[in-house]
Amino acid sequence: MSTPSEPAGRPRGGAxxxxxxxxxxxxxxxxxxxxxxxLRPSPLLLRARRIEVGIVTLPLSLVGGLAGATVSAAAGAGxxxxxxxxxxxxxxxxxxxxxxxxxxxRQDDLLVRRxxxxxxxSVIPYGRMQYIDVSAGPLExxxxxxxxxxxxxxxxxxxxxxxxxxxxxxxxxxxxxALGEAHAAGL
Amino acid sequence: MTTPLPDELPGQAAAGDPARALDDSAWHRLxxxxxxVRAGRQLASLLVLLFGISVLNEHQNNxxxxxxxxxxxxxxxxxxxxxxxxRWQVADGVLRIDTGLLRRESRRIPLAQVQAVDVAxxxxxxxxxxxxxxxxxAGGDSARGGRLACLRRADAEELRRExxxxxxxxxxxxxxxxxxxxxxxxxxxxxxxVADLAPPCSLARPAGPAPVTGGRATPASLPxxxxxxxxxxxxxxxxxxxxxxxxxxVLAAGATAAAVEISGSAHxxxxxxxxxxxxxxxxxxxxxxxxxxxxxxAPDGIQLRSGLVQTTAETIWPGRIQAxxxxxxxxxxxxxxxxxxxxxxxVRQRRENQAEGQRLRALIPxxxxxxxxxxxxxxxxSRPRPSxxxxxxxxxxxxxxxxxxxxxxxxxxxxxxxxxxxxxxxxVPLEKVQSIRWEQGPLQxxxxxxxxxxxxxxRRVSxxxxxxxxxxxLEILSRLPDLARAARSGGR
Numbered sequence: 210m211s212t213p214s215e216p217a218g219r220p221r222g223g224a225x226x227x228x229x230x231x232x233x234x235x236x237x238x239x240x241x242x243x244x245x246x247x248l249r250p251s252p253l254l255l256r257a258r259r260i261e262v263g264i265v266t267l268p269l270s271l272v273g274g275l276a277g278a279t280v281s282a283a284a285g286a287g288x289x290x291x292x293x294x295x296x297x298x299x300x301x302x303x304x305x306x307x308x309x310x311x312x313x314x315r316q317d318d319l320l321v322r323r324x325x326x327x328x329x330x331s332v333i334p335y336g337r338m339q340y341i342d343v344s345a346g347p348l349e350x351x352x353x354x355x356x357x358x359x360x361x362x363x364x365x366x367x368x369x370x371x372x373x374x375x376x377x378x379x380x381x382x383x384x385x386x387a388l389g390e391a392h393a394a395g396l
Numbered sequence: 397m398t399t400p401l402p403d404e405l406p407g408q409a410a411a412g413d414p415a416r417a418l419d420d421s422a423w424h425r426l427x428x429x430x431x432x433v434r435a436g437r438q439l440a441s442l443l444v445l446l447f448g449i450s451v452l453n454e455h456q457n458n459x460x461x462x463x464x465x466x467x468x469x470x471x472x473x474x475x476x477x478x479x480x481x482x483r484w485q486v487a488d489g490v491l492r493i494d495t496g497l498l499r500r501e502s503r504r505i506p507l508a509q510v511q512a513v514d515v516a517x518x519x520x521x522x523x524x525x526x527x528x529x530x531x532x533x534a535g536g537d538s539a540r541g542g543r544l545a546c547l548r549r550a551d552a553e554e555l556r557r558e559x560x561x562x563x564x565x566x567x568x569x570x571x572x573x574x575x576x577x578x579x580x581x582x583x584x585x586x587x588x589x590v591a592d593l594a595p596p597c598s599l600a601r602p603a604g605p606a607p608v609t610g611g612r613a614t615p616a617s618l619p620x621x622x623x624x625x626x627x628x629x630x631x632x633x634x635x636x637x638x639x640x641x642x643x644x645x646v647l648a649a650g651a652t653a654a655a656v657e658i659s660g661s662a663h664x665x666x667x668x669x670x671x672x673x674x675x676x677x678x679x680x681x682x683x684x685x686x687x688x689x690x691x692x693x694a695p696d697g698i699q700l701r702s703g704l705v706q707t708t709a710e711t712i713w714p715g716r717i718q719a720x721x722x723x724x725x726x727x728x729x730x731x732x733x734x735x736x737x738x739x740x741x742x743v744r745q746r747r748e749n750q751a752e753g754q755r756l757r758a759l760i761p762x763x764x765x766x767x768x769x770x771x772x773x774x775x776x777x778s779r780p781r782p783s784x785x786x787x788x789x790x791x792x793x794x795x796x797x798x799x800x801x802x803x804x805x806x807x808x809x810x811x812x813x814x815x816x817x818x819x820x821x822x823x824v825p826l827e828k829v830q831s832i833r834w835e836q837g838p839l840q841x842x843x844x845x846x847x848x849x850x851x852x853x854x855r856r857v858s859x860x861x862x863x864x865x866x867x868x869x870l871e872i873l874s875r876l877p878d879l880a881r882a883a884r885s886g887g888r
Contacts, residue, residue, distance in 0.1 A: 317877070317881055326837070327836065327837045328835070328836045328841075329836075330833065330835075331831055331832070331833045331834075332831060332832040332834075332873065334830075334877065334880070334881065336884070337831060361831050361851070361853075362853035363830035363831060363851035363852055363858070365831075365851040366830050366833065368831065
């Protein structure tokens with residue numbers, strides 16, 4: 210992609226930094242107050258995601274390999290290897306994806322950020338939260354994790370924080386519910 | 397009886413009159429002819445089916461006829477039973493509808509949460525002088541709305557007015573009850589509550605002590621309704637012809653004609669018939685839905701009536717509008733036409749033409765720019781313009797939509813325009829903003845751009861401030877939450 214006429218002088222969100230810099234140091238915009246302290250999901254989330262990738266990749270490569278083996282042994286081995294490599298690449302990218310999750314509680318609203326390729330940052334005023342879900346799938350449960358999901362009246366505002374330790378999730382849920390109550394506003 | 401929302405009582409008391417008329421806890425029934433109207437839909441589809449079957453196989457349609465008659469009889473009988481077991485009541489600011497024979501269902505709709513009340517008429521209902529009352533509440537679940545089908549037309553209109561008045565009173569009461577103890581300054585909070593309820597624009601109810609429109613009060617005491625917009629049938633027909641549906645219709649007709657011409661036999665039409673019928677039905681639905689649209693600024697909101705065979709009447713409270721969008725398709729732009737939609741929280745009840753339920757509500761199906769401007773000035777008090785264009789380098793990313801991208805804001809509204817062929821300009825009241833999202837894709841990151849979304853509680857509209865300079869997007873992101881908060885807390 211050719212760079213247009215004025216590439217220089219982008220103070221933040223510049224072109225090169227995010228793709229080359231380490232995980233978590235990507236240039237996230239922090240609205241208004243610079244001293245927003247980002248909180249991260251539990252490190253166990255990375256393990257959960259790795260297990261997920263493994264669960265998908267290993268049987269898939271096995272099935273693919275067997276299916277390919279009906280044609281020729283080389284094809285089977287090739288397919289299995291390709292799927293395994295894809296799984297490994299996904300595993301390498303996981304660390305950055307997991308590290309991109311973060312949330313920050315400000316005085317009047319909650320910030321949630323995520324994403325590596327497409328980066329998203331949501332601002333959800335406490336008063337706009339209609340209800341808060343805490344959910345945990347089987348894998349998350351076995352690791353003692355939970356996902357907190359905030360719902361506003363707008364379907365588009367999708368804000369969730371995965372991989373919180375269960376106690377922390379419960380605390381966050383109660384905290385948000387209380388804040389929501391205090392800030393409540395009608396439609 | 398339990399009162400699900402006890403905090404509405406002060407509102408009721410404050411409202412006084414409008415509540416009392418209906419609030420007698422008496423149970424009412426629907427109109428005895430309503431089974432016929434409700435079966436009318438099945439009846440119509442059965443007739444079509446019957447026609448189709450008898451055309452296809454002319455020989456043994458006798459047996460089919462018997463079956464059809466039996467089916468219609470069953471539908472009517474079912475409708476009658478459901479009429480027998482359905483009753484409704486208004487008590488303590490709650491509309492209660494009980495229905496069901498085997499599975500009893502009792503639905504309570506707190507009037508304070510009602511977003512809009514519509515009156516709809518199918519063709520058959522119009523012949524019989526009946527109408528259906530539809531209540532909309534916020535939330536994505538259509539099962540939470542209420543439907544009274546059918547009542548006498550005059551009764552439905554009357555009930556609509558009363559329910560709206562009670563809803564206004566009740567929601568004001570709730571707000572007051574909630575705000576007063578929390579804020580501790582009753583007068584200020586009350587003012588805020590009133591301010592929140594009153595339409596944010598020149599539609600304002602008669603300035604004075606009570607914004608609670610006396611739905612029950614004599615109509616003479618209210619200012620006369622102003623007609624804001626009236627559609628012209630010719631322009632509607634022309635606009636539909638120049639729309640996408642029209643283009644498809646022309647294409648389909650042309651393809652059919654070409655096929656007939658090439659093959660030289662009239663029988664070639666047959667495989668095209670379903671398509672042609674579908675296209676014709678689409679054209680008809682658009683025309684029927686928008687025909688005769690009249691918009692009136694009434695004391696209790698903006699009243700909207702439309703329909704040729706099947707008519708609907710809706711009332712939209714300006715204070716409940718989540719977004720206003722003006723759409724200018726390519727061909728319409730040449731004629732200076734546009735469409736104006738509003739988005740209101742809450743789903744419409746499903747009904748015959750479902751497509752309409754999924755769309756935004758078109759206030760102006762097609763109108764001139766001047767008409768749209770006038771309507772906008774009613775809906776959007778201060779009209780900021782999308783005056784800030786996108787930076788030059790957006791050309792690289794969005795060559796087609798670059799020239800339409802822009803945004804603007806003041807302390808109450810944000811406006812954003814976008815679109816490739818069709819220009820869409822969306823106004824969103826800051827006080828309605830539910831959440832704000834900042835987004836940056838890989839290409840945008842290269843170019844130092846970002847997009848900011850403003851989500852509102854409507855069905856599908858979110859104002860999208862697309863492709864701004866990163867620094868500007870950041871500034872938007874840090875400023876808007878504060879502005880929205882200020883707008884919410886009633887700083888008018």
